[in-house]
Amino acid sequence: SNPLGTTMDRETLETLVSFVNEKRMHLVCDEIFSGTVFDKPSYVSVSEVIEDEPYCDRDLIHIAYSLSKNLGVPGFRLGVIYSYNDAVVSCARKMSSFGLVSSQTQHLLASMLGDEEFTTSFLATSRTGCAARRVFTDGLKRVGIHCLDGNAGLFCWMDLRPLLKEATVEAELRLWRVINDVKLNISRGRFFHCSEPGWFRVCFANM
Numbered sequence: 001s002n003p004l005g006t007t008m009d010r011e012t013l014e015t016l017v018s019f020v021n022e023k024r025m026h027l028v029c030d031e032i033f034s035g036t037v038f039d040k041p042s043y044v045s046v047s048e049v050i051e052d053e054p055y056c057d058r059d060l061i062h063i064a065y066s067l068s069k070n071l072g073v074p075g076f077r078l079g080v081i082y083s084y085n086d087a088v089v090s091c092a093r094k095m096s097s098f099g100l101v102s103s104q105t106q107h108l109l110a111s112m113l114g115d116e117e118f119t120t121s122f123l124a125t126s127r128t129g130c131a132a133r134r135v136f137t138d139g140l141k142r143v144g145i146h147c148l149d150g151n152a153g154l155f156c157w158m159d160l161r162p163l164l165k166e167a168t169v170e171a172e173l174r175l176w177r178v179i180n181d182v183k184l185n186i187s188r189g190r191f192f193h194c195s196e197p198g199w200f201r202v203c204f205a206n207m
């Protein structure tokens with residue numbers, strides 16, 4: 001998930017699948033960070049969960065994915081909707097003409113993704129890169145700053161609560177201004193609707 005850098009475990013996904021079935025709601029799983037998992041627990045896709053849930057109405061399950069994170073190509077605007085529901089697939093196919101991907105981009109990506117040797121080594125390298133967040137979090141730990149234990153993603157969730165003068169959104173904003181003044185670009189927990197002031201997201205992908 002963004003901003004926590006953690007993945008959902010199988011049990012939570014099972015609970016969600018059974019909840020949406022009971023309430024007849026649709027479940028859209030954003031699996032954009034699936035290829036960034038660098039530590040245990042390993043990634044569990046909702047597609048694996050529903051294999052073991054024969055009662056599940058698959059028409060309610062949809063998966064969204066994009067190459068933006070794994071390949072670092074957000075500018076290519078290339079994503080995937082994987083749905084078990086024919087009506088959704090048919091609608092998505094029609095809608096896709098409003099966001100066409102250029103033939104040059106398609107050709108480039110098809111060559112890259114069709115090269116199994118490249119994709120295997122690329123994913124391994126990219127996981128090693130994500131795991132390098134430890135260098136950063138260990139450095140923070142040495143100066144007394146802790147981060148949430150994460151297993152995926154391109155960022156970490158940093159706990160600066162001890163640095164707040166008081167546990168308020170205003171104090172979080174004041175601290176963020178100080179950090180911003182020294183040209184460090186981090187995002188306030190408030191932007192992610194965090195209920196506790198003092199948490200910040202640090203993106204290490206471009207460090």
Ligand SMILES: Cc1ncc(COP(=O)(O)O)c(C=O)c1O
Pocket residue numbers: 001002030032066067068074077078079
């Ligand atoms: C969880 C999540 N889903 C989807 C996106 C959208 O990615 P894009 O529009 O580049 O495919 C982002 C981008 O930050 C994200 O963090």
